[in-house]
Amino acid sequence: MTQAGRKLPVSALQLCRERILDNEYRGALTRLKIHSHTIKLKDFDLGWSHKVIAKFSQEKVDALMEICKLFQGQAESAYEQICKEVESYDLAPVQVEHGDYIGAMAQMLQPAWWNRRFCRLRREALDAIARDIGLVSQRRARYSSDQANWLFAEQTVRNQIYLEESHLVNEQGEEVSLAEVAEHTLANPQVRRAEMMCRLNGFERVADLHGDDAVFFTLTCPSRFHANLSSGIRNPRADGSTPREAQQWLCHNWALIRSALNRRGISPYG
Structure with missing residues (x-):
C-alpha cells in the first residue's frame, strides 16, 4: 500500500x-x-x-x-x-x-x-x-x-x-464523419507506414541518381541508459537516466554528428 x-x-x-x-x-x-x-x-x-x-x-x-x-x-x-x-x-x-x-x-x-x-x-x-x-x-x-x-x-x-x-x-449539406476522413490521412497507421516506405524508396533512388550510397543507421544509447540487461537482471552500470534523458542524449549526439559531417563537406539528405 x-x-x-x-x-x-x-x-x-x-x-x-x-x-x-x-x-x-x-x-x-x-x-x-x-x-x-x-x-x-x-x-x-x-x-x-x-x-x-x-x-x-x-x-x-x-x-x-x-x-x-x-x-x-x-x-x-x-x-x-x-x-x-x-x-x-x-x-x-x-x-x-x-x-x-x-x-x-x-x-x-x-x-x-x-x-x-x-x-x-x-x-x-x-x-x-x-x-x-x-x-x-x-x-x-x-x-x-x-x-x-x-x-x-x-x-x-x-x-x-x-x-x-x-x-x-460542407456547403452542399453533405456530411462525413471524421473517422472516414482520418482513414485516408496520416492519422491512419497503415497510411503512415506506407508513406514512410515510399519516402525511403524515393531517397534510395535519388541517391542512386547522384552516385551516392543510401544507408540506414540505428543509433543506440550507452549502457548506463539501460535499466536492465538482455538477461532481464538489473544493469549494474545504469545511472537512473529516464527515457526522456536518453532521447535528449540521442538528439545532442546527432547534432554533433551533423556538425562533424558538415566540417568535412558531407551533407546528408533525406
Missing part, C-alpha cells in the same frame, strides 16, 4: 509474485517499497483513470482562475504564479512571446492543456517505474511495459470514438 492507502499497479504486484517465485523477493520488495513513494506527484495520483485526470484538470484551472483574480491588472505577476504551479509538477509553462502575458496565461488556463500534460506525465512516470522494477527487458516486454501498451490502446479507442461521433458538413 502507498502512503495514501492506494494499491500499487497490478503489474507491480504481479512482478513481486514472480520475483518471489524466482527467489529474488528481497530485491523486488525493496524496489516496490522505493517506488510506492513515487506513485503520487504532489496531489496528482499516477493511478488515476482518464476521467479522473480530466476532472482534476478542470479543478486545477478553477483554482488558478481564483489566483488570477488576486492579481487583477497585474498580468506579469499572475503569469509568474501560474508558472510556479505548472513547474511544481515538473511541467514546462507556456513561454511569453512579445510581452503577451495574457495570451500565455490563456493557454495554461485551459483544462485540455493540463489534461494532455497530466496524461503524458502519468505515462512517462509509470513507464520509468516499469523499467526500474524490471518490467521492460529482453525477457519481458522489450520496448514498453504492458501498462504503457494498455494506456496507448485505451487512448486509441477514445480517439476512434471521438472521430466516429464527430462529423463535417
